[in-house]
Amino acid sequence: MSCLTPTVLSDALDALTIEPDALILAGGTDVMVEINMGHRRPTSVVAVNRIPELRSWSHDPATSTVRIGAAVTYAEVLDDPLADLLPALAQAARTVGSPQIRHTATVGGNVGTASPAGDGLPVLAALDAVIHLASNSGNRDVPFTEFVVAPKRTVRRSDELITAITVPVLRGWQGYSKVGVRNAMVIATATCCLAVDEANQSVRLALGSVGPVIIRATDAELFAASAVDFDARLVSDATVKEFAVMAAAASRPIDDHRSTAAYRRHAIGVLAGRLLRRAFPNV
């Protein structure tokens, strides 16, 4: 029974090599719930939130990307200048749990837990983020959309550690919306992230809490790209309406105690339509 708090990455990777079943602890806001409820009984823990390269982020203007260390917290995402570079992620960050949760919950942990309701995940999906994995047998990069394969299941091997997430910085409007029945501390009923990529004249739309994994509504994206006026930032009411229908059609929601499939599908349509209207305000 042990708890390691390594301060260099190699120590963490060594620990995971020796004990691949060790529990990886980042902010703890997901795994501690499981431990407290008796659903998980760890015998050894590797806490990764003191490894400097996991605790920091960097902006590379040359490649127009931000590399976010896996143990960067949502409170840090909410602060400038990170918020300025990735506004949709900052908007998502403001909806994560409570201030207490945001002070510890990490972007890497959100990715690692891979809940369909993970608040930040639709943003990572919409922006085509890449997940960086490290282990003593080598490092690899996996696009976020390929990283999560099922609810709470990812392609990460147990000896691998999520070290960082690279997020492209797009030129163009981006925004995030989340439906919950409370104005704080609420698990998402439905979430949307819409990002405009002016350079490629494309529209990205990712949906959360409405399927087993985060969904990219590609049909709706292609339709929007063909129907909006990128230069004048114009969109017609008919396009907004059709986009909403296509977004809703892309969702694969279920009934559960938090909501119904019918409501979730409806909400996705409303959110997607409103986000498109905000992106192309016709002014």
Place this chain on the structure above:
Amino acid sequence: MSLVDIRRPSGRLGDNAVRPDGVAKAQGSFAFSGDLSADGFLWGATLRSPHPYARILSIDLSAAWKIDGVEAIVTADDVPGKLNYGLQVHDQPVFASDVVRYVGEPIAAVAADHPEVCRRALAAIVVEYEVLTPLIDPEAAIDGSHPAVHPDGNVIRHQRIICGDQSLVGEVVVEGTYELGMQDQAFLGLEAALALPGTGGRSVELYVATQWLHEDRRQIADCLGFRPEDVRLTLGGVGGAFGAREDISLQVHCCLLALRTSRPVRMAYSREESFLGHVHRHPAKIWMRHHATADGKLLRVESRMVFDGGAYASTSSAVMIKAVTHAQGPYKCDNATVDGWAVRTNNLPCGAMRGFGVVQACFAHEGQMDKLAAACGLDPVEIRLLNAMETGDKLITGQVVENVAPVARCIRETAALPLPDSPVGGFDGDPMRLPGGAGLTASRSDIRRGIGWGVSIKNLMYSEGFDDFSTARCRLADGVATLKFATAEVGQGFVTIAAQIARSVLGVDEVLLEPIDTTVGSAGSTSASRQTWMSGGAVHGVCCLVRDKMLAQVATGWDVPVERLVIDGAEIVDSAGALRIPVGEATAGLSFDETYEYHHKPTTDLDENGQGDCHTAFAFVAHRAVVDVDAELGLVKVVQIATAQDVGRALNPLSVLGQIEGGIAQGVGLAVMEEIIQTDGRVRNASFTDYLLPTMLDMPDVVATLIEEFDPIAPMGAKGVGEPPCISSTPAVVAAIRDAIGRDLSRVPVRPSDICL
């Protein structure tokens, strides 16, 4: 014995005295029941049924006994006294032995040296079940289509109210069916207790968070086979109650484990266990038909009310009676036909929660009043003023309202309170002001504002012939008063006003409170908005006895006729002479010790037609809600609640305001988010992740006016204030949502899909 010293936060009746336990609570040094421990204590934990209805075929404890650190395992076989308990009828097993009737029903309890060992031991107990078809639909309990799930049958109680002309048909008739989901009290301080075994195992001491020490003691003693005097209860610090601590939960289990191991035992529920381990607000389905004249005068109310009591009776009978007897609301009405059912199912047991049946009735009758207003071309305020009840009016039970009944004044003064001065979304553009908040779901243009009303009547104290009383003892020596009572302080602030009463009556500054325990007579329950009236009445009564003895001594000593002596501030004064001496000086070397029991006037049972003076007293309140609604997404932001509440006299206005704001928060919660969701008897959301309580970002502004009309029937003129705030706030919010979206809503909590799909 430790005394709570409340010298510093002085204050007399009518002052905003601060809580004597406030600093300790703010510093974290106040001991809640879950904070208590004793040398060599063990942890206790409970094994619960995973099935809503099943026969127990066998219970195998052998594997659990083998786990290192397990010190005791008890089941129904180990209960030495009565096997069943209950507040009104004893129908609930201490441990299920033959049949389990709800998910979460206790089957066994273990004691071990670490909570994790308890967890492993519970997992190692093997129970073999034959799963039975649960009774889920309350209507199946009434129509007899499901076999009895309990020897007492599936109907807990049926009561009719037949009043006046049974064939009257109004010029205007409106009808509706209303539903309420199951609300949880969700106090923050989870169920917890510490049991200390007495020598020889023939007595036990229990520190526990409860609403009624003496009733707990009666039930514990019965189940342990002890005399009541061999069970001593002391109130452990109580982290809120709201009705959920009226029934016992872990009390007998904890005592049994302590007696079995001869060691102190601590039990503390988790949040999930708490959801399963205490009673809830009854889900209800209420049909109503209102008859009125064309100009809106209420003539007759017809109603059928069905309350799902869950697996055991608890207070279901009384809850249903409150509902049927309040069916007319705070309105004059001479004719009624009401049919009430409290039934048994295999859902979670239900019982007391703040508002106690009247919450359910009020949601229905206020929906009806709005329908009536619409049908008669009146606005919501006009219809309510037109029908407002007054002192001297007769209820549909035949009982005359003797209390002050300022219903019209409550409505008028609520209407006079300012509406929000800011537009939708406020002036600062903070998205947190909009429905959806930080979720950034809406723009201002997506939002519609609505206004709605709710007005209610609530009985105070217990009903139907119950001999309701409270006891207080007062000692006065050297100018210091010491009070003793068993009144459960659950956060409501009785400890504050008890001292205010003593200071005002006795003219003292220094008041000490003794521990709250069973070494004095019963105070009755901290429920039914009754403690200010009942225990306040007892403290007031005993202080008056002491004062009279003190004045008699002073009269003799100073040779002044006793009838001329009065207390003025901190002095004894001869009203017709020059004598003026401080109470402390006058009582130097003297001591007085009195005990007093306060009883309210007797009430009667209801007859088969629901007629009888079954209630003690009534209080009234009006609420006006302003909401912003995103009609397309179905999201609601409650912006403001205005209220004027009939309080009789505010003994501590700040404390009254705390009850008003806190009660409104619970009413808002029921209106838009709070519900225990069950599917086939299984709870889907027994956690604070999925049972949502209003946060600071969900709570509206409250503007409140206290209507102070001294009630001559009430001790000190003061009515109970705890329940009314959460009764009509719920229908007011729902009416405001209806107003915003122009759609009928008949169920709470209102879900987003109810608004937009």
Place this chain on the structure above:
Amino acid sequence: MYQLHVNGEVHEVRDAWVGESLLFVLREHLGLMGSKGACEQGECGSCSVLVDDQVVCSCLTLAAAAVGQQILTIEGVAPVGSPSDVQQAFVDAGAVQCGFCTPGLIIAANALLERSPRPGEMEIREELSGNVCRCTGYGRIIDAVQRVAAARGGTAHDEAATRPAGGAR
């Protein structure tokens, strides 16, 4: 065995299971009962403490992973019997009823006022939204925080903005 730095003192934690939360260790190993648990999943804030100056839920903090970090609990805010201005304001404003949520709220309110000495009402609501109170409906809590801000700012407490709304006396 491991060591925790709590309220400026080093505490040794012995015989602990690796899965124990900081809340459990504070209460059951160190005897610091002021931090309360009401949900064990970060949804109520009753267990709020500061870890390296950040308000966190101690129920979601693995105690064994908090070695070397500076932990401040309610017991470290002010000596017993000498309440801080925030604690006294909560009492005076009527922000305490059952009091179970109060220690966590004091920790969160302290941190808010340190960072933002004159918080607006919406800022108070958002920053304290992780602390659930079931008794008060929050009105008096907001008032208490505003009272402290006003008193620390050296300006007169704004009576009109923060007086109890019950005005019928």
